[in-house]
Amino acid sequence: MAMTRSTLRSLNPKNPNSSVLILHFIRNFSLWSMKKDPALESSLSRNRRWIINNQIKNIILRCPNQVASVRFLQKKFKSLDLQGKALNWLKKYPCCYDVYLDNDEYYFKLTKRMMSLVEEEESIKDLQEPILMERLAKLLMMSCNHRLNVVKFNELKRNFGFPDDYLIRILPKYPEMFRIVNYSGKRSTMDIELVSWNPSLAVSVLENVAKERQVGPGFTCSLPLSWGKSWDRFNEFNRIPYISPYVDGRDFVEGSKEMEKRTLGLLHELLSLTLWKKASILKLGHFRREFILPEKLNVFLLRHPGIFYVSNKYQIYTVVLREGYNGSELIHKDPLVVVKEKFGELMQEGLHEYNRRRHALNLEKKKKKGMIMMRSGKKEQRSVAEASEEDDQRGKQRNLYNPEERKRFYEILFDGDAA
Known part of the structure; x- marks a missing residue:
């Protein structure tokens, strides 16, 4: 039974039926409520920009020679739930993407630093295959029939650190532990089944x-x-x-x-x-x-x-x-979590650099129009380069020493940056 607060206020406590409804509401409201923990709520914050950039990274990696045209990305913008120009988005992250012009058409690829993170992530996935094997075995051993539906498991595979290609990358290497079964013949009923029970993992x-x-x-x-x-x-x-x-x-x-x-x-x-x-x-x-x-x-x-x-x-x-x-x-922190955080830091660094450049460019434009008056007296006006250098130092200090500031790039507050 769904009841609003206004409905609850309108009930008459002297009415027996109202009393029952009030009691019912209180019991159900308490079941679905938990006192908020600000710290844990913060840990649940999602950075929409990180998610989108991760999807763009995967798009590039699937392209021939890991290069794609900006026009190709523009066609994908709707599926990424984005609006505007793809070129403008890519230029916001110079540490992540190299954008260049070739035969009057813009192309982009991952930067060397970004490719280094991709290689680090792949290396971690290779090293963690035995751990993922044990993790999958544990999940199957906890299930009542020692089987898990592939379609269902795919919904949570990233939570457990499994790569998208785990079915062909990991399972075939452990035939003594797993097998793919399909007792009904339908694609949606394909299951991963445990072959042998390992007491040391239980x-x-x-x-x-x-x-x-x-x-x-x-x-x-x-x-x-x-x-x-x-x-x-x-x-x-x-x-x-x-x-x-x-x-x-x-x-x-x-x-x-x-x-x-x-x-x-x-x-x-x-x-x-x-x-x-x-x-x-x-x-x-x-x-x-x-x-x-x-x-x-x-x-x-x-x-x-x-x-x-x-x-x-x-x-x-x-x-x-x-x-x-x-x-x-x-x-x-799992090694995969650490490398994903590095990607977020690289993205933040690129966004900071982009905003710094735009700030400097806007100042130059205002100077040319005579909108900035030179200050007289003892106070010296800092140059854009000095201000940018100090901003860089502050950014580094935030990332290195302040955990709360470090987590800011995981929040959607990035949506307030310069357009």
């Missing part, structure tokens, strides 16, 4: 940590001590013995505390295997049958605020593993 992150500390496995509550009631509920629930997510969930009674404990461990393990320790709740819900997840996954996650943080930023429900973050910073 150990969760929590179990590994507990072994190192020589204690029993258990969850960590990341809430402030002022959340007294939530801490009490967490401690009470944590007394129930830990159940490994690699135990078959069909062995437990639905709705039991043991089943809830196993589900909690499974969701913790799934998020621990992701690069950014977070995932779309909607996409996780697509695997409800495979992982035996509760039908109302949002409600389940909100019952455990000490372990998970649920946000509706951008109108998309996302779950974050609290212990994976220190404030808004990811604690343990």
